Amino acid sequence: MRDPLPPGPPYPSAVQTLGWWARPVAFLERCRARYGRRFTIRLLGSPPFVMLSDPEEVKQVFTAPPEVLHPGEGARILEPVVGRNSVILLDEERHLEQRKLMLPAFHGERMERLTGLITEVAEREAARWPLDEPVALHSRLQAMTLEIILRAVFGLDPGPRLDALRAKLTDILELGARPSAMLPFLQRDLGPLTPFARFARLRAETDELLFELIAERRAEAAERDDVLAMLLEARHEDGSEMSAQELRDELMTLLVAGHETTASELAWALEQLVRAPGALARLVAEVDGDDPGDDAYLTATIQETLRRRPVLPNAAPRLVRQPVEIGGRTYPTGVCVVAQSYLLHHDRAIYDDPYAFRPERFLDEPPGTYTWIPFGGGRRRCLGASFAMLEMKVVLRAVLARAEVRSGLDGPELTRRRSITLSPGQGAVTALHARTAIAA
Numbered sequence: 001m002r003d004p005l006p007p008g009p010p011y012p013s014a015v016q017t018l019g020w021w022a023r024p025v026a027f028l029e030r031c032r033a034r035y036g037r038r039f040t041i042r043l044l045g046s047p048p049f050v051m052l053s054d055p056e057e058v059k060q061v062f063t064a065p066p067e068v069l070h071p072g073e074g075a076r077i078l079e080p081v082v083g084r085n086s087v088i089l090l091d092e093e094r095h096l097e098q099r100k101l102m103l104p105a106f107h108g109e110r111m112e113r114l115t116g117l118i119t120e121v122a123e124r125e126a127a128r129w130p131l132d133e134p135v136a137l138h139s140r141l142q143a144m145t146l147e148i149i150l151r152a153v154f155g156l157d158p159g160p161r162l163d164a165l166r167a168k169l170t171d172i173l174e175l176g177a178r179p180s181a182m183l184p185f186l187q188r189d190l191g192p193l194t195p196f197a198r199f200a201r202l203r204a205e206t207d208e209l210l211f212e213l214i215a216e217r218r219a220e221a222a223e224r225d226d227v228l229a230m231l232l233e234a235r236h237e238d239g240s241e242m243s244a245q246e247l248r249d250e251l252m253t254l255l256v257a258g259h260e261t262t263a264s265e266l267a268w269a270l271e272q273l274v275r276a277p278g279a280l281a282r283l284v285a286e287v288d289g290d291d292p293g294d295d296a297y298l299t300a301t302i303q304e305t306l307r308r309r310p311v312l313p314n315a316a317p318r319l320v321r322q323p324v325e326i327g328g329r330t331y332p333t334g335v336c337v338v339a340q341s342y343l344l345h346h347d348r349a350i351y352d353d354p355y356a357f358r359p360e361r362f363l364d365e366p367p368g369t370y371t372w373i374p375f376g377g378g379r380r381r382c383l384g385a386s387f388a389m390l391e392m393k394v395v396l397r398a399v400l401a402r403a404e405v406r407s408g409l410d411g412p413e414l415t416r417r418r419s420i421t422l423s424p425g426q427g428a429v430t431a432l433h434a435r436t437a438i439a440a
């Protein structure tokens with residue numbers, strides 16, 4: 001009988017895990033060169049991952065019925081932070097229910113109302129960045145995207161509660177970003193001095209502040225534009241409100257899903273732009289232009305960054321719960337099928353000159369649903385995609401309006417894995433120079 005799984009590297013799973021974690025891009029490219037657009041990798045402590053990068057197969061993954069493929073089950077590792085009601089951890093009906101509650105908060109028109117607030121935070125933070133010396137912008141972008149989420153999603157106003165939550169959440173995210181955080185056995189309570197015990201204390205203190213915030217906002221009548229305000233208005237099908245625990249879990253989900261991803265993607269945008277002078281000049285001209293509604297090149301630049309440097313190199317792995325046929329092959333229960341954005345985005349049959357950074361490619365032709373998948377797809381597609389697009393536009397505008405940007409290094413930056421995201425290896429080292437000084 002034919003092996004039900006496509007072939008893949010024969011070496012031990014410890015070696016494959018090392019390749020996947022330490023050099024993900026090189027590892028994926030090598031596997032594709034050897035095995036083609038679908039192959040199986042075996043990682044320690046995980047079911048076999050079948051990596052797929054044919055657009056037709058990706059489509060079948062994204063459109064399979066909810067009872068057949070379970071992405072939620074594959075994300076269990078996040079439960080200690082996001083809690084068990086998190087939309088990211090659920091499947092089938094419970095997933096759909098949470099997703100329906102959250103979707104209205106991320107509609108375009110709601111997002112528009114947050115533009116002013118996001119712009120204010122971005123401009124204030126960017127004004128603090130040092131000039132005339134090479135700076136690794138990634139950590140500054142992390143601080144900026146954290147502030148944006150705390151203000152626009154959690155709805156926190158400046159003051160002691162914002163300061164306390166910023167400090168505690170930074171520590172929690174820092175602990176979560178350590179590679180050891182991904183090891184299941186360290187996620188257990190093994191004593192008062194372990195990293196988990198420290199994490200559990202921080203989580204308890206954070207939750208107290210979040211429950212306080214939720215109770216206060218529920219009691220007050222003021223109209224607000226933030227995402228928490230929308231979630232407070234959401235109703236389950238039986239008419240009941242979201243519980244405080246549900247609200248807390250979804251806020252933490254939005255933080256975990258939306259903070260590091262956007263910071264890393266912005267870091268890549270700058271890393272790519274400073275090495276593409278033609279694209280940078282065209283973008284600056286658009287940003288400086290008289291028509292604020294004209295952001296075609298800015299949009300294309302962000303789409304190209306997401307294509308060339310998808311911070312999540314794949315959509316959420318989907319656990320097969322019922323045998324499923326994809327691309328003429330039947331996959332058994334217990335394996336994961338994984339839509340591979342990195343390989344799809346770097347396929348010469350789909351993209352001309354795929355390793356070049358060329359925003360123009362998206363000016364005439366918008367990205368395809370199954371050939372451009374930085375936000376995944378189907379009913380699990382990133383809930384925050386429009387928030388992320390808006391945020392990245394606002395931040396790039398704020399940075400480019402204030403400063404001329406140049407590379408702070410000689411060569412390009414390699415890819416580094418930071419917990420689940422891929423980011424520029426040296427943190428997007430950039431030199432900023434005041435534009436007024438240059439003009440003078």
Ligand code: HEM
Binds near residue numbers: 311380
């Ligand atoms: C550049 C930034 C971002 C990227 C590249 C990104 C990418 C992704 C990807 C690949 C997925 C999995 C989709 C799938 O498996 O089909 C996802 C899910 C998700 N993202 Fe994002 N994301 C970004 C920013 C954000 C932001 C800003 C938020 C919220 C404020 C957010 C909230 C979520 C949520 C809640 C999910 C889970 C959806 C579900 O399971 O139904 N993301 N994201």
